[in-house]
Structure formats: C-alpha cells, structure tokens
Amino acid sequence: MFKISTEKTPAGDQPKAIEALIKGVEAGHVHQTLLGVTGSGKTFTAANVIQHVQKPTLVIAHNKTLAAQLAQEYRDFFPENAVHYFVSYYDYYQPEAYMPTSDTYIEKEAMINEEIDRLRHASTQALLTRQDVIIVASVSCIYGLGSPKEYMKVHRKIERGYETTRTDMLRVLVDMYFERTNADLTPGHFRAVGNTIEIMPTNERTIYRLGFVGNQVSEITRIDGITRAIIDEPDVFFLFPAKHFVTPEDERKVAMADIKLELDEQLKKFKAEGKLLEAERLRRRTEHDLALIREVGYCNGIENYSRHFDRRQPGEAPYTLLSYFPHTKDGKPDFLTIIDESHVTIPQIGGMYAGDRSRKDTLVEHGFRLPSAIDNRPLNFAEFEERVGQRIYTSATPGKYEYAQAEKTQVPMVEQIIRPTGLIDPEIDMRPVTEKGTYPGQIKDFIEEAVKVIKGGARVLTTTLTKKMAEDLAEFLSERNIKTKYIHSDVDTLERIEILTDFRKGVFDCLVGVNLLREGLDLPEVELVAILDADKEGFLRSPTALIQTIGRAARNVRGRVVLYADEMTAALTYAVSETNRRRSLQLAYNEKHGITPTTIAKEIKSIADQLRTEHDETIDTLLKVDMALFEENPKAVMADKRRQMEEAVAILDFETAAIIRDEIKVLEESQKGKKGRGKVPRRKK
Numbered sequence: 001m002f003k004i005s006t007e008k009t010p011a012g013d014q015p016k017a018i019e020a021l022i023k024g025v026e027a028g029h030v031h032q033t034l035l036g037v038t039g040s041g042k043t044f045t046a047a048n049v050i051q052h053v054q055k056p057t058l059v060i061a062h063n064k065t066l067a068a069q070l071a072q073e074y075r076d077f078f079p080e081n082a083v084h085y086f087v088s089y090y091d092y093y094q095p096e097a098y099m100p101t102s103d104t105y106i107e108k109e110a111m112i113n114e115e116i117d118r119l120r121h122a123s124t125q126a127l128l129t130r131q132d133v134i135i136v137a138s139v140s141c142i143y144g145l146g147s148p149k150e151y152m153k154v155h156r157k158i159e160r161g162y163e164t165t166r167t168d169m170l171r172v173l174v175d176m177y178f179e180r181t182n183a184d185l186t187p188g189h190f191r192a193v194g195n196t197i198e199i200m201p202t203n204e205r206t207i208y209r210l211g212f213v214g215n216q217v218s219e220i221t222r223i224d225g226i227t228r229a230i231i232d233e234p235d236v237f238f239l240f241p242a243k244h245f246v247t248p249e250d251e252r253k254v255a256m257a258d259i260k261l262e263l264d265e266q267l268k269k270f271k272a273e274g275k276l277l278e279a280e281r282l283r284r285r286t287e288h289d290l291a292l293i294r295e296v297g298y299c300n301g302i303e304n305y306s307r308h309f310d311r312r313q314p315g316e317a318p319y320t321l322l323s324y325f326p327h328t329k330d331g332k333p334d335f336l337t338i339i340d341e342s343h344v345t346i347p348q349i350g351g352m353y354a355g356d357r358s359r360k361d362t363l364v365e366h367g368f369r370l371p372s373a374i375d376n377r378p379l380n381f382a383e384f385e386e387r388v389g390q391r392i393y394t395s396a397t398p399g400k401y402e403y404a405q406a407e408k409t410q411v412p413m414v415e416q417i418i419r420p421t422g423l424i425d426p427e428i429d430m431r432p433v434t435e436k437g438t439y440p441g442q443i444k445d446f447i448e449e450a451v452k453v454i455k456g457g458a459r460v461l462t463t464t465l466t467k468k469m470a471e472d473l474a475e476f477l478s479e480r481n482i483k484t485k486y487i488h489s490d491v492d493t494l495e496r497i498e499i500l501t502d503f504r505k506g507v508f509d510c511l512v513g514v515n516l517l518r519e520g521l522d523l524p525e526v527e528l529v530a531i532l533d534a535d536k537e538g539f540l541r542s543p544t545a546l547i548q549t550i551g552r553a554a555r556n557v558r559g560r561v562v563l564y565a566d567e568m569t570a571a572l573t574y575a576v577s578e579t580n581r582r583r584s585l586q587l588a589y590n591e592k593h594g595i596t597p598t599t600i601a602k603e604i605k606s607i608a609d610q611l612r613t614e615h616d617e618t619i620d621t622l623l624k625v626d627m628a629l630f631e632e633n634p635k636a637v638m639a640d641k642r643r644q645m646e647e648a649v650a651i652l653d654f655e656t657a658a659i660i661r662d663e664i665k666v667l668e669e670s671q672k673g674k675k676g677r678g679k680v681p682r683r684k685k
Contacts, residue, residue: 002051002132005079010048011420012589014041018048020414025053025336025390031405033342033393036416037582038551039423042394043070045416046338047077049392050134056127056325056335058388059136062345063489064088065496069522070340071136081132084123086321088140089116096301096369098362105368108301118187122203125240127324128152137321139348142379144303144318146244147310151324154246158210159236162217169197169210169217177242185225188242200225202242245302247309252297255308256290262308262370263287270367278367286370304373314372317379322387333389342393343544346401353380396551397544417585419554422595425583426529426553428576429562433533442564443476446530449562450482450510458527459503460510461552465533465540467514473532474512483508488515515540524555524599528562534572535565546575557599623666630667638667 010018017034024032036042050057059074061067064087071085096108126133128148135141154176164172173190174180178199181189185200185207192198197210205226211219222231247255263286270279292299306312310319325335339345356377363369379387393402398413406413435441440448450460464470467488474486485508487499503511504525529552534541546563553559565572590597630637645660 002054002078002081002134004047004051004077006077008044010044012040012418013416014045014048014420017045017414017416018052021045021049021392022052024411024414025049025392028390029409029411030390031393031402031409032391032411033395033398033402033406033413034416035396035398035413036394037396037419037425038548038554039421040416040419042340042416043073044077046392046394047074050078050336053336056131056133057135057338058141058322058325058335059134059338059340060141060345060349061136061138061340062348064138065487065500066340067136067138068497069500073522074134074136078132078134081134082126082130083134083136084126085116085119086123086135086137086141087116087120088138088143089113089120095359096363097359098366098368100362100366114187118202118204121187121201121240121244123321124148124151124244124324125203125238127326128155128240129238131326135321139345139352141321142349142352142384143320144306144376144378145320145323146246146306147319148324150246150248151241151244154248155238155240157236158208158217158220158239160217160220163215164217165215166192166195166197166212169212173197173199176239177246179242198223199239201239203240206231208237208239245306245309251311252293252309255305255311256293258308259286259290259305259370259372262372266370275367278365280367282367282370285368303376304369305376307372307375312375314375316375317383317387318375318377320379320387322379322384333387335389337388337391339391339393340395341548342395342402343397343399346393346399349384350381352378397547399544417582418589419586421599422586422590422597423554423557423559423599424586424590424597425579426550426559426561428550428579429560430568430576431562431564433535433564433566442532443473446532446562446564447477447480447482449528449530450477453528454482454509456527457506458556458558459506459523459525460528460530461523461526462510462512462530462532463540463549464512464514465536469532470512470514474510477510477512482510484510484512486512488513515545522555523552526552527556527558528560529553530562530564532564534563535567535569537569537571541569541571543571543574543578546571547578550575550579555599557597623663626663626667627670630670634667634671638664641667 013036017036021032021034034042034045036045046059059067059070061070067087068085071083075083090113094106094109097106098104099106123135123137124145127135128151156172156176170180170190170192178188178190181191185191185198187200187205188202190197190199195212197212199208199210200206201208207223207225207228209219209221209223210217211221219233220235220237221233222237223229224231263283267279267283270276270282289299289301289305293302293305306318307314307316312318322333325333328334357374360369360374360377364371364373393405395402402413405411431442431445432439433442439445446462450462453460462473464473467490470486470488474484477484485499485503487496491499499511500523502508504523506525529549531541531546531549534546539545550561553561563572563576589595626637626641641660641664645664
C-alpha cells in the first residue's frame with residue numbers, strides 16, 4: 001500500500017485540490033489539470049492523490065534534472081514504497097544521420113551511463129514484481145524498450161533446491177545476456193569460483209553467490225558488492241535478464257530470415273529505380289549486421305531491426321516503459337499518470353516522433369537502413385494518449401492542450417493558488433537593459449544587486465538567452481569574485497544534479513542558466529532572480545517562460561525579481577499582471593487567517609547521493625572499521641595501511657591501492673586535528 005510518511009498535513013488550497021482531483025479520478029475523468037502556482041506544493045498534492053488511488057504511478061518530467069528532484073521528493077513522501085528514476089542512459093548521444101546536400105553520413109555515437117542503466121532496470125523490475133511503484137521518468141519513457149513479456153519470460157526464480165547444475169546455470173546466465181568476468185563484478189556480470197557462481201544483477205550492486213551440491217542450488221548468499229560482507233542468506237531471489245531487448249533463439253532465426261527477405265525486396269526496388277549505389281550500400285551494411293547477429297548475437301544499431309525481433313507489424317508502435325505498467329484484462333492502462341510542468345512536457349512528447357521520422361526517412365531513402373528501421377521510434381502522440389489512461393497535468397501555466405481538454409471534457413481546472421507557507425509571489429522590479437546616464441546597464445546593475453544578496457547569505461539566479469552567453473557570464477562573474485557556475489543542456493545529467501545540490505548548500509552563490517532554470521526547480525535559498533534581456537520576444541521570453549522564471553523566487557520570503565527590459569512587450573505585460581493578481585490573492589488570504597509568510601525549509605538532498613562511486617563507498621566502509629583502531633594506535637595503523645598500499649601496487653592492483661591511498665589522506669587529516677572526514681575527491685573514470 002502507498003503510505004505517505006510525513007508529519008506535514010495539507011494546507012492552503014491543497015485540501016480542496018486533493019479532494020477535487022480524487023473525485024475526478026473516481027469519476028473516471030481521463031484529463032484533469034492542477035493549476036498550481038510555484039511553491040504551492042503540487043507534488044505533495046499529487047502524493048496525496050496517489051495514496052488515495054493506490055495505483056502504480058508514472059510521473060513524467062521534461063528534463064532529467066527536474067525528474068531527479070521529483071524522484072527525491074516522492075522518495076521522501078513514500079520511503080516504504082518503490083520510487084524509481086527512469087531517464088535516458090546516454091550522457092552523450094549523436095544519432096545516426098545522413099545529409100544529402102553535402103553527402104555527409106554521421107555515424108551513431110553514444111556514451112552510456114552504466115549507473116543510470118542500472119536504475120532503468122530497477123524501474124522495470126519493480127513494475128513487474130510489485131504494485132506500490134512510482135516511476136519518475138523523462139520523455140525517454142516513450143522510446144522503444146523491448147517486450148515486457150519476453151523480459152518477464154526469461155527471468156528466473158532462483159531458490160534453495162532449484163534443480164540445475166553449475167554448468168547449466170552458466171549457460172542460463174549467458175542466455176540472459178549476462179557477461180562472464182574474472183575481475184570485480186559489476187551489474188550484469190557473473191563469475192565462476194570453484195563450485196560456486198557469483199552474480200551481480202542489473203538492478204543493484206549486490207552479489208548473489210550460489211553454491212551447488214549435485215544437481216541443485218544448495219545455498220544462496222547475498223553479499224555486499226563493495227565490502228564483501230555477508231548481508232543475509234535468502235531462500236529465494238528473482239533474476240532478470242541483463243538487457244531489456246530479449247529475443248529467444250528460435251525467434252531470432254525467424255527475425256533474421258525476415259530481415260533477409262526485406263533486404264531482397266528493397267534491393268529490387270532500388271535497382272528498378274536505378275539507385276545502384278544505394279542498393280550496394282544497403283546490401284553490404286545489412287549483410288554485415290546479419291553476420292554479426294548470427295555469430296555474436298549483436299551488432300551496432302541492432303535496435304533498427306527491433307520490429308523483426310519483436311514480431312511487430314509495419315507501423316505498429318514499439319514497446320516502451322508504458323508497456324511494463326499494469327493493464328486490465330481488456331488491455332486498458334491501469335495506472336495513474338502525472339505529467340509535471342505539462343505546458344512544456346506535452347509539446348515535447350508530441351514533437352519526438354516527427355523529428356525521428358524525418359531523420360529515418362532520409363537514411364532509408366539513401367540506402368543506409370532498411371524501411372523497418374522507421375519502426376524503431378518513439379510513440380507518436382496518439383499512441384501515447386492510448387497508453388497512459390487517466391492523467392493529471394500539473395503546471396503554474398497550463399498550455400493550449402490542457403485548456404482544450406478542459407473545454408472538451410467540461411472538467412474544470414483545479415486551482416491551487418494559495419501557498420500553505422503564506423509566501424507571496426515576488427515583487428517585480430523593471431530596469432533598463434542599456435546604459436543611460438548614471439545607470440550602468442543590466443550587467444553591472446545585476447552585479448551590484450547580486451553582491452548585496454550574497455552578503456546576506458542568500459543565492460542568486462540569472463537567465464540568459466543562449467548557452468554561450470551563460471558560459472561567458474559565469475566566467476565574467478567569477479573573475480569579479482562572485483562564486484558562479486552555469487548549467488544548461490550540455491552539462492551531464494548527474495553533474496547538473498550535483499551543481500544544483502552544491503548551489504543549495506552554498507558551495508557557490510550564483511547560478512547562470514538558459515532554460516533549465518525555469519520549470520519545477522525547487523531552490524528556496526534563492527532570494528534574487530534576474531532575467532536579462534527580458535524584452536527579447538521569443539520562446540525563452542514568452543508569457544509562460546517569464547511566469548515560470550519569476551516563480552523561482554517564490555519560495556523565499558525575501559524573494560524578488562529584476563526584469564531588464566527597454567520595452568514593455570505583451571509577454572512582459574501579461575507576466576507582471578498575472579504575478580500581481582496572484583500576490584493580491586495570497587495577501588488577502590494571509591490577512592484573513594493571520595499568516596506570517598515564512599521561507600520554505602527543505603532538507604538538502606540529492607538523488608546523486610545514491611549514485612556515489614564504489615570508490616567513495618568503499619572508503620567510508622573501511623573508515624568505520626579503521627578509525628577506532630587509528631585512535632588507539634595511529635602510527636601502527638598508518639604503517640599497516642602504507643604496507644597494504646605497496647603490496648597492492650606490487651601486484652598491479654591499482655584500484656585497491658587508490659582506495660587505500662585516499663583512506664590514508666583522510667586519516668592524516670583527522671590526525672592534524674580536523675573534525676570529521678573531509679570529502680574525498682572522486683576519481684574520474
């Protein structure tokens with residue numbers, strides 16, 4: 001059962017909103033919109049709805065950073081339930097493409113983040129094994145993932161007495177796409193040691209050691225993957241395949257025959273059209289891929305043949321994360337979907353298909369891919385709508401789609417304007433962009449305002465129009481002794497999360513960004529938001545964008561916004577007017593109920609804390625044992641540690657040597673009289 005674990009109770013507009021949304025879900029409404037201002041507790045309202053409805057829930061956010069923040073918030077609300085984070089596992093992704101005008105072929109290039117891949121497996125396995133699941137996902141949830149039926153079919157229930165030999169178990173692991181290794185185990189790998197097999201599943205960093213006697217599994221031991229300490233001896237555990245794309249051997253042979261048949265048909269078509277170059281290119285590429293699949297079961301770009309491996313018909317939608325959620329007997333979605341910051345997320349979902357299709361059509365036309373590659377794609381919007389069932393859109397500025405659904409279904413939007421904290425929308429100060437008389441211009445003026453705020457111990461946000469401007473401004477401010485960092489879409493996923501966490505902690509004082517500083521970021525330490533070039537009309541300075549950015553200052557009782565503009569555009573006029581309207585409603589509520597506004601107090605946590613490297617975790621574990629010994633006899637412990645480090649180097653075990661080296665540094669710091677352990681710098685992989 002979903003159970004909120006918090007002393008917090010609904011307040012302000014929350015009770016009314018929760019009641020209305022629950023009634024809507026129970027009445028079977030497919031579309032509901034929660035129009036909630038920044039800082040009004042939309043996530044807490046949604047959590048209360050989840051607790052009442054008691055259904056698995058998909059929460060979709062429009063970027064990885066916001067998804068990480070939401071995942072942490074839901075974990076705080078539901079510590080006893082399964083809350084998982086599902087985003088694209090690419091730190092860098094350059095899709096395959098061809099540009100006919102310059103005859104340029106761009107090969108697919110990607111850097112996969114193994115830790116995020118592990119979290120994706122944890123998400124799908126949770127959905128297939130329990131009911132109390134919340135998945136916080138980015139728009140990557142509409143991309144192909146592999147059949148849940150095949151994924152579930154291949155999984156194994158391993159228990160004491162399970163009838164299999166050690167040799168047969170090794171074959172089973174290989175068939176489940178696990179890789180054998182003689183080195184340290186990582187997720188998706190196994191090793192055979194004597195009469196035992198050690199396996200690290202894809203969804204956790206825990207080792208399962210299987211002991212064999214005759215033709216049976218005689219014992220199961222669960223071991224900490226880092227310290228090698230025994231955790232327990234379970235009677236049973238479930239082992240899922242190491243990859244989401246699973247194809248049985250017999251189906252693989254049929255799929256390969258279908259690929260060959262499609263190739264022959266496409267070659268005939270090209271030759272009839274006189275496209276001999278395209279025909280030869282396609283023949284070579286496809287036959288090379290088929291040879292690799294036949295010999296090793298895999299080739300680069302194998303996802304382009306997914307329609308054949310999934311046994312789907314041309315044009316049929318791919319399996320996605322949505323396919324792993326529960327459905328009724330007649331195939332209808334049986335879960336709740338919450339679309340966060342829907343005014344951005346909905347258009348993003350709708351735009352994925354067209355861009356992918358355009359790129360694939362060009363590749364097919366020029367012989368780089370078979371036509372079936374087009375079916376390796378994200379869902380189109382109609383397919384997405386069919387697969388999500390009941391949904392709640394949350395936004396401070398709902399878009400055209402949300403208003404259209406409200407009008408079509410005659411289900412009114414649920415407003416959540418009043419904040420429980422009594423916080424008021426920030427005051428807005430309009431100032432010119434250009435230098436005039438004694439006025440120094442927007443940059444110098446912003447620096448003066450930022451210095452005042454930082455001296456008071458608060459933080460500053462500012463937005464620019466381009467990534468280059470954000471980087472240049474961050475460098476400019478740093479040169480003037482303002483501790484500054486920038487954040488935009490080119491910054492790696494986990495690094496973005498860590499930057500925001502450090503910002504809240506006060507490691508630096510000013511954050512510069514483009515668009516990522518808008519929707520949903522919960523930063524109560526921010527006292528000043530400055531919007532540079534606010535009168536430059538466009539997407540980043542639209543009414544919605546301006547209201548969202550202004551909202552970043554609404555979580556601090558002293559929050560204020562400076563808009564730098566030489567002209568009063570229509571977008572600025574609306575944003576200022578709507579902000580003042582909301583201010584007046586909150587002020588009236590505060591006066592009526594005798595509320596004194598207070599800044600939101602929120603513990604500084606980060607999902608990145610759960611993604612620390614094995615290196616750091618191992619040092620922490622060692623220190624728990626060694627620190628007590630060190631306090632009794634520092635010289636003996638240091639001498640022993642240096643001996644261990646030298647022995648590790650002698651046998652070329654540099655991983656262990658590096659761990660011991662960094663532990664020695666921590667022990668030396670404590671010996672110098674420093675309290676506690678300093679943060680050990682992470683090794684760069």
